[in-house]
Amino acid sequence: MHTNEHTAQIEKFIIPIGPQHPALKEPGHFEFTVDGEIVTHASVRLGYAHRGIEKGVESRNWTQNLYLLERVCGICSHVHATAYCLGVEKLAGVEAPPRAQAIRELVAELERIHSHYLWLGVTAHEAGFDTLFMYTWRDRETVMDILEAISGNRVHYSANILGGVKFDLGEKEAQTIRQGLSFLEERTHHYLEVVSQDALFLQRTRGIGVMTLAQAETIGVIGPTARASGLARDVRLDDPYAAYDRFPVPIILDDRGDLSARVVVRLKELLASIETIRHILDDLPPGELTVRVPRKIKPGEAISRVEAPRGELFYFIKSNGSEMPERIHIRTPTLCNMASVLTLAVGHHLADMPMLLAGIDPCFSCNDRGIVVQYGGDDHDHWTWERLRQFGIDHYKQLESGVF
Amino acid sequence: MKLATLLKDVWQSLWRRPATEAYPLVKPETSARFRGQLHYNSQGCTGCCLCNKDCPANAIEMITLDKKNKRFVLRYDMDQCIYCGQCVQNCRFSCLSMSPEEWELAAAGKEPFTVYYGQEEDVKDVLAKFTPEDHPEAAPR
Amino acid sequence: MTQLIHLLFFPGGLFLLALGMGYEWLDRKLLARLQNRQGPRWFQPLADTVKLLSKEEIIPQGANPWLFIFLPVVALAGTLTAALYVPLFGLPPAHSLPGDLILTIYLLSLLTLGTGLAGANTPNRFSLVGATRTLTQLFAYEAPFLMALLGPAIVAGSWQISIINDFAGRNWLIVTQFVGFLVAVIGLMGKLELPPFDAPEAETEIVSGALTEYSGRGYALFRLAKNVELVVGLTLVASFYLGGLANPLAFILKTGALLLIIVGVQTLLTRLRLDQTVGLWWRYGALLVLAQWLMIVLAKII
Ligand code: SF4
Ligand code: SF4
Numbered sequence: 062m063h064t065n066e067h068t069a070q071i072e073k074f075i076i077p078i079g080p081q082h083p084a085l086k087e088p089g090h091f092e093f094t095v096d097g098e099i100v101t102h103a104s105v106r107l108g109y110a111h112r113g114i115e116k117g118v119e120s121r122n123w124t125q126n127l128y129l130l131e132r133v134c135g136i137c138s139h140v141h142a143t144a145y146c147l148g149v150e151k152l153a154g155v156e157a158p159p160r161a162q163a164i165r166e167l168v169a170e171l172e173r174i175h176s177h178y179l180w181l182g183v184t185a186h187e188a189g190f191d192t193l194f195m196y197t198w199r200d201r202e203t204v205m206d207i208l209e210a211i212s213g214n215r216v217h218y219s220a221n222i223l224g225g226v227k228f229d230l231g232e233k234e235a236q237t238i239r240q241g242l243s244f245l246e247e248r249t250h251h252y253l254e255v256v257s258q259d260a261l262f263l264q265r266t267r268g269i270g271v272m273t274l275a276q277a278e279t280i281g282v283i284g285p286t287a288r289a290s291g292l293a294r295d296v297r298l299d300d301p302y303a304a305y306d307r308f309p310v311p312i313i314l315d316d317r318g319d320l321s322a323r324v325v326v327r328l329k330e331l332l333a334s335i336e337t338i339r340h341i342l343d344d345l346p347p348g349e350l351t352v353r354v355p356r357k358i359k360p361g362e363a364i365s366r367v368e369a370p371r372g373e374l375f376y377f378i379k380s381n382g383s384e385m386p387e388r389i390h391i392r393t394p395t396l397c398n399m400a401s402v403l404t405l406a407v408g409h410h411l412a413d414m415p416m417l418l419a420g421i422d423p424c425f426s427c428n429d430r431g432i433v434v435q436y437g438g439d440d441h442d443h444w445t446w447e448r449l450r451q452f453g454i455d456h457y458k459q460l461e462s463g464v465f
Numbered sequence: 466m467k468l469a470t471l472l473k474d475v476w477q478s479l480w481r482r483p484a485t486e487a488y489p490l491v492k493p494e495t496s497a498r499f500r501g502q503l504h505y506n507s508q509g510c511t512g513c514c515l516c517n518k519d520c521p522a523n524a525i526e527m528i529t530l531d532k533k534n535k536r537f538v539l540r541y542d543m544d545q546c547i548y549c550g551q552c553v554q555n556c557r558f559s560c561l562s563m564s565p566e567e568w569e570l571a572a573a574g575k576e577p578f579t580v581y582y583g584q585e586e587d588v589k590d591v592l593a594k595f596t597p598e599d600h601p602e603a604a605p606r
Numbered sequence: 607m608t609q610l611i612h613l614l615f616f617p618g619g620l621f622l623l624a625l626g627m628g629y630e631w632l633d634r635k636l637l638a639r640l641q642n643r644q645g646p647r648w649f650q651p652l653a654d655t656v657k658l659l660s661k662e663e664i665i666p667q668g669a670n671p672w673l674f675i676f677l678p679v680v681a682l683a684g685t686l687t688a689a690l691y692v693p694l695f696g697l698p699p700a701h702s703l704p705g706d707l708i709l710t711i712y713l714l715s716l717l718t719l720g721t722g723l724a725g726a727n728t729p730n731r732f733s734l735v736g737a738t739r740t741l742t743q744l745f746a747y748e749a750p751f752l753m754a755l756l757g758p759a760i761v762a763g764s765w766q767i768s769i770i771n772d773f774a775g776r777n778w779l780i781v782t783q784f785v786g787f788l789v790a791v792i793g794l795m796g797k798l799e800l801p802p803f804d805a806p807e808a809e810t811e812i813v814s815g816a817l818t819e820y821s822g823r824g825y826a827l828f829r830l831a832k833n834v835e836l837v838v839g840l841t842l843v844a845s846f847y848l849g850g851l852a853n854p855l856a857f858i859l860k861t862g863a864l865l866l867i868i869v870g871v872q873t874l875l876t877r878l879r880l881d882q883t884v885g886l887w888w889r890y891g892a893l894l895v896l897a898q899w900l901m902i903v904l905a906k907i908i
Contacts, residue, residue: 076731076812084810095735098880121521128521128549187810189801189877192471195641199484206496213498213563219549227554228498251474259470261802261876411735412879415810469874478642485644 073101076411080109084187084415087425091418095411103406103414105399110426115389116446122384123149123358124223131217133391134427136179139165139172140369141391141427142221147302148365148378149223153358159346161225162304167341168212168220169303169367170310170334171238174245175204176370177327180422181252184324187415188265193255200248207241210234225351235342242335249335253328256321266321270405270417273318280401284372284394286421289326290318296368303367308344310337323420357384369394371422395421395428492569499565500548505539505582509558512537516552516561525552528591538583538591543570622689626833627651629840629865636869651833655826663822668729677724678820678827684716685834692841693771693850696857705765711752714838717831718744718797721806724828725816736815739806739880743796746884747803750891751793753899757786758846760902767845775850785898787847789891794839795868796883798832802875803883840864 073094080088088109094102114133118126131142143165150156157165178201185193205215211234212218212227220226230238256262272282277290287294295312297305313329315322360382367374372394381387398421405417444452486493495501503525512532517525524546530536553561572578581588630651638645665671691699691706691713699706718740725737759765761782762773780787796803799815807815817828844860845851851860878886 074731076735083813098735122519124519124551125521128547128551185876189804189808189810190875191801192475192641192873195643196471196474199642202484209499210496211498213496213500213550213565214548217547217549219500219551222551222554227550255470258467259876260466260468261878262470263466264882265876265879410879410881412805412808412811471874475640475870475873478640481642483639483644484642 078414084418085425086183087423089423089425091414093406093411093414098410098412100406100409100411100414103403105403107396107399107425108429111429112426115391118386118389120385123354123356123386126386126389127221127223128217128219130389130391131219131221134369134393134424135216136176136424137172137369137371137374137427138217139168139220140367140374142219143169143303144365144367144374144376145378145389146221146223147367148363148376149358150354151363151365152361152378152380153223153354155224155352155354157225158349158352159304159307160229160348161350163308163341163345164226164228164230164350165221166304166308167230167338168208168218168226170338170341171204171208172218173334173370174331175201175208176422177331178204180327180370180419181256181324184416184419185262187419188262190262193252193262197252200245203241203245207238210237222351224354225349227350229350230342230345235345238338238342242338246332246335249328249331253325253332256324256328263321265413265416266324267319269320269409269413270420271317271319272401272405274316276404277318277401280404281397282372282401282421283397284369284422285313285326285330286323286372286398286401288313289315289322291316294373296366296373300366302365304341304346307346308337308340310334320416320420327422357382358386371395371424372397391427393424393427395423395425399423399428495565495568497565499568500550500563501566501568502543502564502570503541503546503548503552504562504564505541506560506562507535507537507539507583507587508560510535510537510560511558513557515555515557519551519555521549521551522547530587530590536584536587536590538581538587540591541580541582542578543580544575544578619686622686622694622834622837623830625695626830626837627655629836629861630833632862632865633836633869636866637872640869640873655830658821658826658829659823661822663824664819666728666730666819669727669819673723673727675824677720677727678824678831681717681720682827682831682834684713684720685831685838688713689834689838691767692838693768693845694837694841694857696851696853696855699768702766702768707755707759707765707767707770710767710838710842711755714797714835715744715748717828717835720831721816721828724820724824725818728819730819732812732814732818733816735812736806736818739812740799740816742880743799743803743806743883746887747793747796747891750789750887750895751797753892753895754786754790754793755842755846757783757895757898757902760899760906767842771845771850773850774846774848775852778847778849780847780849783847783898783902785894787843789895790843790847791864791867792871792891794843795871796887797839798836800868801872802877804877805880805883808877837861 076093076095078091078093079085080090090106090109092104093100114129117129121129127142127145130145131138133141178197182194182197182201185191185197208218209215211230212220220228272290274291277287277292282290282292283294291314293312293314296302297310298312301309311333313326313333315326358380360380362377362379365376365378374394375392377390378386379388402418402421406414409417512527512529512535514527517527522545524542526540528538528540530538548563550563553563581591631646631648635645665674688710690701691710693699722737722741722744725733725740758770758774758779761779762770764770799806807817817825820828840861841851841857844864848860848864851857
């Protein structure tokens with residue numbers, strides 16, 4: 062039975078995209094079965110960028126993990142640290158002071174701006190509109206500069222520490238942020254006009270990859286991808302964390318559900334973020350920046366959810382009362398959205414695939430949490446740490462002796 | 466529906482200098498909070514070692530020569546440091562700081578990356594005392 | 607002896623290759639500046655070519671090696687030969703015979719055909735899709751492009767490029783045959799697979815299209831052929847529609863202006879999907895030129 066299916070597969074014309082492909086900035090493997098230019102079947106294999114972070118976390122102390130987890134993703138580094146901090150603070154039974162929470166939200170929104178701008182550029186590039194790509198990335202430098210000015214680094218801001226944040230915002234920083242934001246606001250309005258009016262860009266986005274509300278609910282998409290289908294899902298509103306109850310963000314919805322809607326939703330979210338940041342700056346609560354968090358965290362389990370630029374980010378944290386966590390599990394938004402690409406791909410042109418994939422704003426290396434090893438060993442489901450280690454040692458020994 | 470919505474930007478770009486930074490020719494200004502190379506001032510240090518306890522990259526080591534006379538040497542491995550600033554945050558006596566100017570840290574070899582901070586004679590003592598054989602971790606690389 | 611010089615150095619051969627690289631650089635530099643980037647330095651195309659020529663050429667398994675090596679040569683030879691019949695650099699064409707317009711257009715198509723066959727020759731899937739797209743696009747733009755160039759030929763009453771050039775020197779045909787000019791420019795872009803008509807080599811979908819498996823010498827030759835084709839195409843369109851090419855200065859100014867237009871279109875438009883490109887050509891391009899043709903013929907009869 063299995064072999065029959067296999068031969069049937071071979072006879073079809075399959076276009077492999079990845080693991081190395083110019084359309085993918087990170088490794089992932091897609092196989093599109095095509096009939097002429099029309100895709101009839103799509104499948105994906107992930108796990109190429111598995112870095113063993115969840116295991117690494119278990120041998121570092123609570124503070125050191127902050128920086129390891131921040132590096133799960135190079136674009137949304139702050140939300141990872143925030144999710145982790147909120148979870149650990151919950152376990153330790155402390156709460157960061159309001160000023161720290163407000164700064165956390167502010168940095169998160171700045172990060173959203175930088176992430177969405179980056180995404181707009183990538184999408185424009187996938188569509189073959191390189192000029193828009195260059196312009197958006199040029200303007201994105203503004204928000205990177207703001208982040209550098211307030212935190213000291215462009216990418217890994219390291220704003221969080223357990224129990225608060227590292228830096229304060231003074232008048233000078235607020236001024237820098239406001240200046241940058243007014244420039245970005247103007248540009249965002251401009252780009253919004255471009256993506257919703259440019260005839261050729263609309264030809265590539267309008268009516269492509271339409272996901273209805275019902276489909277979105279069944280597939281379980283999250284983040285802007287869900288909101289572009291009219292599904293009101295946003296952790297910032299559903300379960301406010303940090304200072305989101307004090308400085309709420311408006312939810313942006315669109316009911317068209319196509320690629321164009323996804324672009325528009327993200328751009329409108331930029332405007333919403335800019336407004337929110339202004340509110341925070343106007344009304345920054347006074348007070349301390351940190352509270353003390355003990356080196357050893359009380360035993361227990363906690364989950365924490367935050368809204369990353371791509372959707373809901375989920376952390377599970379378990380402590381056994383020592384200086385190091387017992388287990389941390391991360392689920393990143395890309396994993397939830399990936400299924401939508403495979404479902405929507407069927408019936409579209411091959412030329413739409415990169416756009417469709419970019420539409421969910423995939424981030425492969427943060428979503429690669431585990432890999433299924435399909436060879437070596439008889440029991441595929443259970444690999445103990447020792448067995449995995451032994452497998453690795455044997456593998457490299459074999460490599461060295463040149464058996465492969 | 467319009468064609469060529471970016472026409473105005475393109476027209477302006479024609480008369481503008483490229484947005485590309487002329488980096489090696491002109492060094493860009495970094496913000497005052499920029500986290501560059503780590504610096505240590507042994508004055509005021511108590512040798513509590515809080516700084517190296519939480520360093521996520523094991524990039525610093527506090528070498529205590531004589532706790533009573535406050536003879537401390539800090540070995541700093543720039544190539545391991547991830548410039549997170551946790552050590553600066555941890556030090557309660559403000560002995561550590563990160564320079565916003567020194568960030569051009571690339572080098573062709575490994576040696577320039579290991580720096581010993583402290584009083585001059587202390588560093589000399591450390592280098593003399595720790596021969597590579599018995600203390601490989603403290604040896605100059 | 608002069609024949610040989612014509613063929614090897616000026617205006618054919620080396621000079622043409624240098625001119626081609628110069629235009630490639632101009633294209634890339636202008637594109638970069640319009641996108642607010644720095645762009646390459648003036649010798650970049652030369653450096654690319656030298657590097658490619660010095661690299662090892664890898665012939666993939668399953669490809670016919672002779673065809674694999676031969677096709678780039680044919681493509682380059684075709685475009686170089688085409689250059690002999692056009693008023694390159696504002697000088698009279700090196701060769702001229704009645705009906706050489708048709709000959710030139712078909713010589714120019716050799717590059718596209720060569721690219722398509724080269725893609726179909728290799729077993730790579732991206733190449734195969736690229737080859738299909740290249741050839742589909744060829745069928746889409748070829749007829750309108752031909753018709754657009756025949757428009758001036760009809761009013762000039764000759765199918766010989768030098769005569770049309772002289773005739774165009776006295777009449778700026780862009781004024782009377784604007785549609786033809788537009789179709790010719792866009793057809794040229796389609797021929798050269800420049801954005802937004804670069805679906806056949808869209809890197810985000812099919813890596814490098816038909817030429818994915820090419821590296822080293824073969825790729826260098828294809829690139830050179832493309833550069834030469836750019837020059838020849840610009841010369842043709844400029845001489846037919848922009849008031850003829852009578853001297854080097856006119857050549858540089860007119861082809862330069864044309865290049866600027868082409869670069870502008872490249873920056874402003876999003877890549878079209880192949881079905882959209884084909885639809886565009888047959889729904890608008892071909893019909894418009896046809897309508898204009900009828901008008902020209904009618905005007906001639908009356
Ligand atoms: S900045 Fe971070 S990585 Fe570098 S020495 Fe300090 S704690 Fe360690
Ligand atoms: S934390 Fe500060 S006082 Fe303590 S050892 Fe480090 S530098 Fe010295």
